[in-house]
Each structure stands twice: as structure tokens, then as C-alpha cells.
Amino acid sequence: MSRRKRGHGEDGAGSEDGAGFAATSRRLAGLFRHVRVSVAGSLALAAAGVLANLAGPLIWGRAIDAVLAGTGFDHVRNLLLTAAGLYVLGALAGFAQQYTQNSAIARVVQTLRDDVEEKLNRLPLRYLNGSSRGELLSRMTNDIDNIANSLTQTLTQVLFGLLTVVGVLVMMLGISPLLTLLALVPVPLTLAVGTLTAKRSQRLFGDQWRLTGELNAHIEESYSGHELVTVFDRAGAFRETFAHRNAEVREASQLAQFTSGLLAPLVLFIGNLGYVLLCVVGALRVVGGQLTLGGVVAFVQYSRQYSQPLGMLASMSSLFQSGIASAARVFALLDEPEEAPDGPGRLPAVRPRRIAFEQVSFGHGRELTIKGLDLVIEPGRTAAIVGASGAGKTTLMNLLMRFYDVGGGRILIDGEDIASVSRDALRSEIGLVPQEPWLFSGTIRDNIGYGRPDATPEQIEQAARVCGVSHIVHALPHGYDTMVDSADERLSDGERQLICIARAFIADPAVLILDEATSAVDARTELLLQRATSRLRHGRTCLVIAHRLSTIRDADVIVVLRDGRIAEQGTHAQLMRAGGEYHRLSRHQSHAPTAVPAPGRYSQR
Secondary structure, rough: OOOHHHHHHHHHHHHOOOHHHHHHHHHHHHHHHHHHHHHHHHHHHHHHHHHHHHHHHHHHHHHHHHHOOOHHHHHHHHHHHHHHHHHHHHHHHHHHHHHHHHHHHHHHHHHHHHHHHHHHHHHHOHHHHOOOHHHHHHHHHHHHHHOOOOOOOOHHHHHHHHHHHHHHHHHHHHHHHHHHHHHHHOOHHHHHHHHEEEEEEEEHHHHHHHHHHHHHHHHHHHHHHHHHHHHHOOHHHHHHHHHHHHHHHHHHHHHHHHHHHOOHHHHHHHHHHHHHHHHHHHHHHOOOOOHHHHHHHHHHHHHHHHHHHHHHHHHHHHHHHHHHHHHHHHHHHHOOOOOOOOOEEEEOOOOOOOOOEEEEEEEOEEEEEEEEEEEEEEOOOOOEEOOOOOOOOOHHHHHHHHOOOOOOOEEEEOOEEHHHHHHHHHHEEEEEOOOOOOOOOEEHHHHHEEEEEEEOOHHHHHHHEEEEEOOHOOOOOOHHOEOOOOOOOOHHHHHHHHHHHHHHHHHOOOOEEOOOOOOOOOOHHHHHHHHHHHHHOOEEEEEEEEHHHHHOOOOEEEEEEEEEEEEEOOOOHHHHOOOHHHHHHHHHHHHOOOOOOOOOOOOOO
């Protein structure tokens, strides 16, 4: 249970860690194209705020010179009021800029979530089966939330910082080119330190979010398999694995934060050295008469405004690098190969359907699971597929629904190759009752109506009556409006399966796939399920994946698979007389000891 499940998310970690910082940043910036009006407005407001704040030190310097020159009080007062008014305008521009920017970021993140959701719907089944749910959920939630958080907290600082640096340079050059040159001396050293730290931090933050995804996958697995973990007394092993992975996340996070956090104090130290140099040279210039005291004061204020954005950008770098690392993981998911393009065709308007497998082959990698299979299911007939585990039963079901595309041969429905039919059109004709009953969080009415969103309450209740669900519903506290989900202990597995059968019934599919809907239930519930599935199969072409041979004796044709090929086929009676593979499987099951399972938890009340 504690074995790590390696999938695309983990295999791709190396490529994600190596994703170029600049390339990921450009791609992330490209998401802002559809909100470019808001971006332009945010830039204009930021520029207005920076200009208002930049004028302050210059006016303060003039006020000092005016006081030293003995200028009248009114002139000094006007200068001070002007400076105060500019500061107020700068603050208002800053508030408006932040609101505009955050609105744009919220829309970008919403679009990114939509893109990821749509991408998951286009990914092939083999990718989803090869990736842990916890890892995928981590990319959809933790990583996207981290992107939003880093953008919200850094973009304003970055925008104001860059505009301030440019504006301050212009103002400083106007006061003293020599002092400006001295102020720029620390910049190359600051950039070198920042570049080295950013490269190291980017990789470390990638490790942090990859390990976070693995930890989430472990938690999800522990929760999903809680009963098995408890029964086999493996809680201690799970706790040990959790503690180990939690420690890995802590160490990776601590190292990433420490490495990126080195930048801020280093930049501050370098800036302070430059500040001391400016003060000494500025004092000498005042003594020599090249500058006024007010000019030096204004320049020193500008130099502080120049160094502050650099320190602020350095302090924001860790958060921004973390966001870029998350963006690289999300983009890696968006770049995964998708399902083959849909065909434009639709199935002819015929019911019930005729299904034909013609020389169908399929395999994962080099090894074939299905090998040159030929099978015809006549309209309105039921074909049961039996065989040992790994024979290819479930693969046939997935091929028919185009979760996988055939590697060779073709599958026809009423003479139409399903490869030429859009997946939506194909799947709208197929109803599925899976082996593991799944209920969505919602009411029983919602769960039955899921198969037909426009169904009326009367149609939902009729489907429930036909499929034997109504007596279950009436025993629940709020009837059809009772809230349920797949973990609801008020319903037994069989009762949940009856609801799934009603869901398929109301969808009225032309083709029905039953993945052994009566397995692992007690005898009474099995009888109810068999009656419900019999009604559901009526008038439809049906493919039954069978594990219990006793449930498919009335099938029109029974197909025995062995190693991806049809070993034999015929009716139950024909196959029993033949004394082959089916006869052996049937005798084995009939002589196997059977335990009497506990009755349905709610149906017996």
C-alpha cells in the first residue's frame, strides 16, 4: 500500500525543473492578452502614481533651499502643500492600480483553471490511469492557487519597482550625473547575485511543488483505501510514509526559501555601501559649491527610492520563483499529448444497434492485449464477455467507447466505423453501468437525472420504479431529495448500483455496457439487480463484462476470451456441451466455496 505510484507527474518532474525561467515567464505573461485593456489601465495608473511620488523629493529639496535662502513663508507653504497633494494622488493611483490589476489576475487564473479542466477532458485514458489523482489535484488546486498568490503579491511590487527605478534615474541625472554614476556602481553586483540565486531557487521550488504533489497523492490514496488500511493494520506504515514525505516537503521548502531569501539581505548590504559613498561625495560637492544642500537631500531621497525597489524586488523573488515553478508544472500538464482528433461523422438513426469487431488489435506498448478479434453482436442481442483476469474483457469495453483507439482493424456500429464518428456522438448512444457504483455528491434525484439532464421529476421517479429504486428512496429521510455520495453508509453497494442502473435507464441508450453490475452483493440484492438489468437490456444491444457466470446464462451469445483472442463462443448450453474453457470456468465457480455476505445495510431496515 505504501508503494509509490509513478506516473506522468513524477516522470515529468525533471523536465519541469529544467523548464526555462524566462520561457515559463513569457508563457505566463501571454495569458494576460485577453485582459490587455485592464493591463494597460493598470500600467497607466502605476505610471501616474510613480510620477506623483517622484516629484515629492524634488519639491522637498526646493523647500529646503527656499528656507535657507530666506524666501517667504507662503512660498514654502505652497511647496509643502503641493508635495502633500502629489502624495495623496499617488496613493489614490496606487489603490486604483491594485484593484485593476487584481481583477485582471482573477480573470487570468479563472481562464487557466478552465484550460486545465478542458485539458483533463481531452487527455487519453492511459495518461489518467498512469497518474495519481492526488498529483493531478495538486496541479489543479495547489499549483494554480500558488500562481494566483504569487502574481497578486508580486506584480504590483514589480510594476511600481521598475517604473520607480526608471523615473528615479531620470531625476537623479537631472541633479548630478556624477552622483548618479556612483549610485549605479552596485547594480552589476546586485544583478549577478540575483541571477545566481534565482537559478538555484527555481530548481528548488520545482522540487518543493513536485514533492507536495506526491504527498497529496499519498494522502488521497490513504483516504480512499482507509478500510483496507485499517483491516490490514497498515496505519502505522502509512503514518511512517506520510512523516517521511512530509519531512521531504519541509526540507525542500526550507531550502528553497532560505536560498531565495539570501538575495534580500545581500542587496540591502550592497545598497547600504553605495548609500555611504553617496553621502560622502555629496557632502564634498556641497562644500565645493557644485550642489546645494537641498539638491543633495533630494538626491539622497531619490537614491533611497532607487535602492528600495531593488530590495523589494529581491524580497519578492522567492514568491515569484515559487509561482513560476508552479506555472511550469501546470504548463507541463497542458502540453501533454491529447486524444486523437475526432471524426466529424455521426451514427445512422437506427435502433437497436449492430456492433461488429473486425480484426481488432490493441496493445499497451509492444505487447498486444487484443489480437485480431472478430465479433458480431446483432441488434437487440446480449453478448457476454468472460475470461480470466487480463484476458482483455475491459479493454474491449474501452475500445467500444473510444477511451482507447484500436491499433489495428476497426469497430463498426451499423456499418459506420466508430473512428470516423465524434466521441460525443458515439458516447451519447452508449450507457454504462460500472462494476463499482459511483454516486455524485447531490440528491438521489440529481444522481438518477445525471443520465438525462432535461428529465422531469415524473420521468426520474418512473425510472426509479422500473429499476427497483423506489422502495429504497421512500425509506430515506427526504426521499428523492436525500443528499448522498459514494461514501454514504446509509446505502449498500447493491442499492447504489440500482441507482446507477436507473441513471442508465433514464438516458435511454441504444447500446448498453454492463461491467458485472451484480458482483459482491448478497443473494436478495443480486436478484433485484438482475431484474433491473433485465429491464434495462430490453430492446438494446448489450455488452456484458461477466465475472459471475451464473449471471449471464440467458445471454444470446457468450464469448470466452483467452490471451486477447476468442477461445470459444456460443450459448450457455452449447458451451457447456462443448466441454471447453467455459465449461471449465463454470465448474470451477460452481465448486468454489462461497461466503454468505452480510445483507444490504439499508435495504434490510
